[in-house]
Amino acid sequence: MNRFLLVARRTASVALLLSSFPALAQRVTTPFDADWRFLKADAKGAEAPAFADAKWRTLSVPHDWSIEGPYDQANPTSRGGGYLPAGIGWYRKSFTLPATDAQRRVRIEFDGVMANSEVWINGVSLGQRPYGYSSFSYDLTRHLKFGKGQTNVLAVRADNSVQPASRYYTGAGIYRHVRLVSTSPTHFGEGDVYVTTSDLNHETAKVNVKAEVMNQSATASEFVLQTTITYGSRKYGPFEAKGTVAAGKSAEISLPAAINRSILPWSPDSPNLYQAVTTLRQGNAVLDEVTTPFGVREAKFDAAKGFILNGVPIKIKGVCLHHDAGGLGAAVPLDGWRHRLELLKQAGVNGIRTAHNPVAPEFLDLCDQMGFLVMDETFDTWTAAKNNGEQGYNRFFTKWWEADTRAMVLRDRNHPSIVIYSVGNEIHDNLNNPEGFQKYKMQQDLIHQLDPTRPVTMALFRPGQSKVYENGFVETMDVVGQNYRENELVAAHNAKPERKVIGTENGHTLTAWLALRDNQFMAGQFLWAGFDYLGENDWPATTSDLGLFDRIGGWKPIAYQRQSWWSDKPVVHLVRKEGNAGAGPWVANWTPTDFDTYDDGKVEAYSNADEVELFLNGQSLGSKSKPANDAPRAWDVTFAKGTLRAVARNKGQEVATDELKTAGPPARIILTTSRPKLGAGWDDAAYITARVVDANGILCPNADNQLTFTMTGPALLAAVDNGNVASHEGYQVNQRKVYQGQCIAIVKAKSAGGAITVKASAPGLTDGTTTMETTK
Structure with missing residues (x-):
């Protein structure tokens, strides 16, 4: 059915101090993030109002205590959780309410608590929530004390000690925002x-x-x-x-x-x-x-034309994203997501799959504002367990799937960015029997009841093995989603052209791209993944390295290649094989690790232009036209120090260039900031990129200097990080080694009204500095 959707999200209309609530006023929403007491341990009786918590740590949420580390191969989170700690954490917060509020309804809203949370108010248990990604709320009214001198105590216990609970990093604690909402009856x-x-x-x-x-x-x-x-x-x-x-x-x-x-x-x-x-x-x-x-x-999915938005067929060029942001862990300020989404936009991405769980609501607000098409996903498992996450949501699905699905759809259904729901990723439950059919149908039916305007899919896993193309299962799906095996999905559509199809998870290969490019009926793809993410790798690695971008937002060669396929702007990028004669990975530099053994350079240019000409130190090495299949253009180059330059042309006119220059010895540090003006809220953050360069300002890709960050002004160093997936360095310290010549510091402002200066130093290098203005 063709329908136009006017989609909306709810926002609080008023935020006032608790003490100023009028007796009969409209809704009042008060941020409840500040001034919590925290203990990283179990504490018998900590739900009681009189429990002594004076020695507990004072902090604000969102807060992820697992990212504080340390890394340890023996940690029970193991491969899935990136070898970071698990356990139990307690949070307590005291507050008062005016006597006039006794005639009102008061509830507490949590955007997410990881995991197996239980909440108490004044010693009374309000309930439990096992799924750490779900938003939930509790009515506090009957258990509150009102009036001067009457203190209320909210207590939260979060328990992720049963491991391994996930195939990827989850974080731990109250890692999303909390608010108190007061309304009339x-x-x-x-x-x-x-x-x-x-x-x-x-x-x-x-x-x-x-x-x-x-x-x-x-x-x-x-x-x-x-x-x-x-x-x-x-x-x-x-x-x-x-x-x-x-x-x-x-x-x-x-x-x-x-x-x-x-x-x-x-x-x-x-x-x-x-x-x-x-x-x-x-x-x-x-x-x-x-x-x-x-x-x-x-928004409409069509069996013949793919995805149609406002009457125009377009391709969903998407990526999958986990909910962590490297050194920030799972407690990610909005500017952290903004930084990442800006990079994805530059690469030509227009879609996000929330892999594989509900995301923070403000992330969807940002997708609305920036123009991303979203696949909103519920679960990574149903009842069958997965390797490296055997103690995960499979333990809770039967009892909790309905409440968790309802919570996500009711919260998210008004976002214009969301165009489709997914109810599962590579589900291992048997889909070749009536029980498997029913598990899918009950989820799809509930979503249709709550939101009849959007279709439902799931990311099918090895369809040939599960027989879903033969047993009629895919005919029950609104849109058929499949992970990888792109040509198999094409064949499934061609066998029955009435099937609507989309790639729910895809690799970075040329073959995968051509399956989307050359088939109008293919609605879109979601690459695995947009960014490297914590977990899902084997020690000593702690981070999956399958992203277009590394943990700190560094462009990988596959991101440059994807930009050449997906961007509407003319682009050209040069890469070479790191080792001699085609050995090693692709890198975007002209500085070998060993000058004595490197002479045979295998060079490629990623470009969407008609023609690319390659120059070495000003001498042309020839021009190459764009292949019909969008393959990169390749040259064999005898290495010489200097400048490798690519010139891209359309109809003979230069439209883009790229240069790789040989770096000399490391000489100095250059700092740049993503935010020259920095707000003082929790969701405000600046990404400070530190680059080690030679005397001419050329990045030194082989540098591994350890940098020390210092700051002046009202600044807080939230995290340091680099792109090394095997690094075991701490994140909440002021030192970090550069990797491939770069690292980052993530800075927040503690207050507004002053300048912040960040300095990075290392022995033998000239310091780097950058300055930001703080704003309200």
């Missing part, structure tokens, strides 16, 4: 506000606002639902509908609305976001209010 319920549209053209769209209203008062409540839509100075509405909710009940009400002029659709190239203000009124009182950014777009 009548307020928006679990489903919040859900907005869809239809009959959209360039000028108008019909809009339907559907809201769940919950009445937790003692009497029936009559209310008015009102929505106003804005885009800049444009305003649509207000639109109103009336309803009644019985005491202790909830009801769903639909509100027809419209955008009646100059629609600006959402797309990767133009991620236009409107705003809607939805209020719940009783007489003149506003009971609840949510301000929502949203986008308008039509």
Whole structure:
């Protein structure tokens, strides 16, 4: 069914100090990240309000204690968890509430706690949540103390001691944001506000606002639902509908609305976001209010034309991303994701698969704002275990799949970036029997009930072995997703052209790219992976190295090659085999590790231009035209120190160049920052890149100097890192060895209103410095 979707996310409309809550005010959302007490150990009785925690560490969340290390081959997380620590952590927070709040409803919202969490308020258990990726909330109202001098204690126990619990790094603790939400007794319920549209053209769209209203008062409540839509100075509405909710009940009400002029659709190239203000009124009182950014777009998967957005077929050029960010672990500030998504955009990527679990909600906000197409995924396992993660979600699926799926879809269904859901990755449950069919169908049916506007898929594993193309299983899927074996997926479509197909996980090969490029029906691909990620490698390696980019955002040759296939801009990049006569990996430098034994250079150029000419020290080594199959252009080059230069041309006109220069001995350090202006919030962070260069400023790719970082001003060093997947160095220190000539320091501002200067030094090298201005 063709439908246009007006998609929305909820945001808190007000954030006030706890002490200033008015008795009958609308929703008040208070950040609850600061001033927690933490203990990295089990503590009997720590849920009790009077428990002595004065000697516990004071910190703010989000917080991942596992990334603090140390690395140890004997750690029970083993290969999957990157050999980082596991165990039990406790968090406690004390707070007060004014007496006027006794007439309101108060709940606590967690965006994610890793893992097997239990939450108490004033010694009363509120519940448990095994899946560390799920967002959840608890109503605190009946157990709270109100008024001056009445202290409440929130306690959280997170337990990931049972290992191995994952095939990849999970982190540990309250690693996402927490907030306290206070509402009137009548307020928006679990489903919040859900907005869809239809009959959209360039000028108008019909809009339907559907809201769940919950009445937790003692009497029936009559209310008015009102929505106003804005885009800049444009305003649509207000639109109103009336309803009644019985005491202790909830009801769903639909509100027809419209955008009646100059629609600006959402797309990767133009991620236009409107705003809607939805209020719940009783007489003149506003009971609840949510301000929502949203986008308008039509997304459709077609068996013949692949993926169609706003009436235009486009290819989803995606990558899979795990939820860690190298040295930051799982507690990733928004600027960390922004830094990574900016690099992926440069490489031509327009899609993200959230592998293999729900992500932080602000990550999806960023995808909305930056224009990424998202496959939103639930689970890596159902009931069957996987190697190196035998103690994972397979232990909880039967009891918890419905609650965890519901939580993800209700939270995420209004994001314009999300175009498809996935309910599993390489599931090892038997899909060749009725039970396997039912496990998939019950998940797909629930998602269709909660969000009928998007299709559902899963990442099929070895379909030939599971017989899913023969037994009718794939005919139950909205879109057929398969990992790797791209030509097998093409053949499956060709055998039954009514099948809609997408590559859910793909390699970096030319063959994989051509399967997408040359088949219109192929909706897209998601490369494994966008960035190197912690875990899923064998000691001494601690990090999977299959990303387009390394842990610190360094471009790999495969990223340059992918850019030549996926970018709309003219590009050219030079790489060579690191060893003599074609030995070793591809590298993007002209500085051999051993000048005495290197003379036969195997060189390739990755380019989307018609013609590439190669020069060595100004002498042409010949021009080569673009192959029909997009293969790289190759030269055999007798090595000589100096400059290797590529010139790319379209129709005889130069459109791009690239140079590799031979580096001399390391001489100095150059620092650059990703953020010349740095905010003081938790989600603000600057990536400081340190490069060891020679006297002429050429990167020294063989340098391995250990750098020491120092700072002045209101600065906090959040982490240091490099791209070495086998490094066992700590992250939360002020020293790091460069790897391939580079490392990074991730810096936060402790307060606004001053300048931060970062310096990197090493014996025998000239110091490097960079300065940032702090802002509110």
